């Protein structure tokens with residue numbers, strides 16, 4: 001017999017005591033006649049948006065159900081039948097108008113419920129450059145309450161890694177589109193681990209087994225089963241489950257084109273369909289396959305002739321679906337309504353477990369802790385982007401080439417030096433701008449996911465982002481200016497060099513914050529760079545016989561005007577702050593409420 005290592009035994013016990021201790025609120029989820037409609041553009045072949053009409057489309061039509069703590073509910077249905085939409089609605093994250101009612105312990109969705117909810121989306125939204133351990137560690141530091149020490153939070157991470165069998169890849173990078181990281185199944189388990197960390201009372205998962213082999217899928221569902229047994233409410237969509245997987249669920253909702261055709265216990269589903277005349281075509285048929293066929297309108301009669309099934313029986317399929325939908329309304333809906341009613345009266349004491357905590361803060365951690373963790377995570381993630389060898393190579397080569405092009409330029413050929421300064425401001429206007437333009441869209445899915453799970457405040461993210469960008473964005477221009485300035489023979493004064501450098505760094509910060517109004521920024525930055533390098537009364541040789549002219553009268557400089565130094569600086573400062581405020585407001589408005 002194999003001997004169990006005593007340490008493994010202790011760890012296994014710790015894992016299950018963590019997941020089974022009732023340190024969470026139990027949640028009853030009830031939803032009654034939930035419908036959801038979207039408006040989409042019908043272009044009718046018309047290219048002009050203003051001429052396109054809007055059409056309404058029902059995505060969900062009167063779906064009802066009850067999920068108790070300790071139950072594991074799965075949603076089944078063909079692709080596009082509305083499973084994800086229903087799951088998102090139950091997670092309180094569906095934008096727009098939802099009709100019908102969804103309650104949690106008899107109360108509507110609230111920020112208190114939000115923090116007790118784990119939501120695993122179909123697409124694993126993870127930072128590609130972090131390792132599995134780092135990903136889970138940062139999630140734990142942000143999401144676990146501040147009454148736990150850092151050490152305790154990291155111990156929880158170790159337990160999750162063990163429970164989800166991620167030990168072998170704990171130090172591997174997640175990976176992304178540009179470079180290979182951990183496998184798809186491991187990514188999925190990391191996503192689940194991030195949600196399991198907070199020990200959620202309600203866990204919702206969108207297709208947690210897609211892309212996994214049957215053993216891995218069974219392990220995931222077995223984990224969900226154990227979580228449910230500990231008193232959690234677990235809801236998941238599932239695609240084509242095997243028979244053994246299907247049997248691990250307690251309840252099932254079957255959707256057909258947004259309409260429910262069954263909602264209730266999996267132990268009664270076969271009896272229900274046989275009572276209305278539908279039986280599996282053979283004895284050992286996987287019940288999930290049978291239910292999916294029904295949701296597609298495929299029955300024993302139409303199935304007998306495979307040709308007909310694929311080539312000519314759409315009407316028959318539609319009439320089967322219509323029959324199943326009306327049968328649900330007639331036979332199951334009244335029973336469900338009664339169950340919902342009964343649960344409200346007998347089992348749920350509205351707000352009992354939640355109202356006592358209604359005074360608790362909306363956030364699990366302080367602003368400062370969130371800022372620090374986000375700053376550290378951002379630096380770790382962006383270290384790979386910003387200091388990628390390619391970027392350093394680009395900046396170094398451009399600085400050396402421009403230094404050689406302007407090699408020891410003479411101050412008397414003022415147009416050369418003005419050209420170089422313009423090149424500085426244009427290059428350091430575009431370069432950080434492009435970086436800034438691409439970073440927010442890249443981070444948006446992650447930001448939306450984390451904000452909607454109440455992980456941190458938008459302001460702590462935003463300030464951590466700004467602070468994290470500072471060293472990364474300032475080091476490269478500093479190296480660039482140091483090389484080019486001295487190679488090109490600009491005024492050999494350390495003070496002037498520092499002024500030029502600080503103006504360029506200002507330029508970088510403004511164009512980063514701006515992200516949009518490029519032309520306006522460049523205009524002011526040209527002024528700023530110019531005024532940092534020449535004093536008002538400086539002269540240059542502008543004609544034969546040593547004739548001297550004032551720098552400020554040189555046409556290009558005169559056009560810009562350098563006598564309004566205070567005003568120019570004020571304009572830059574307004575832009576520096578203003579564009580960042582604008583970006584923050586835009587981010588805040590862009591988040592679903």
Ligand SMILES: Nc1ncnc2c1ncn2[C@@H]1O[C@H](COP(=O)(O)OP(=O)(O)OP(=O)(O)O)[C@@H](O)[C@H]1O
Nearest residue numbers: 038040059077078079080081082083084085086239
């Ligand atoms: N915001 C939206 N705009 C346009 N169509 C939408 C939107 N949300 C959902 N839909 C449509 O609603 C239907 C249901 O989508 P949903 O993602 O819920 O299906 P699903 O059953 O989860 O599918 P799958 O199994 O393929 O993930 C689909 O036809 C989808 O195209």
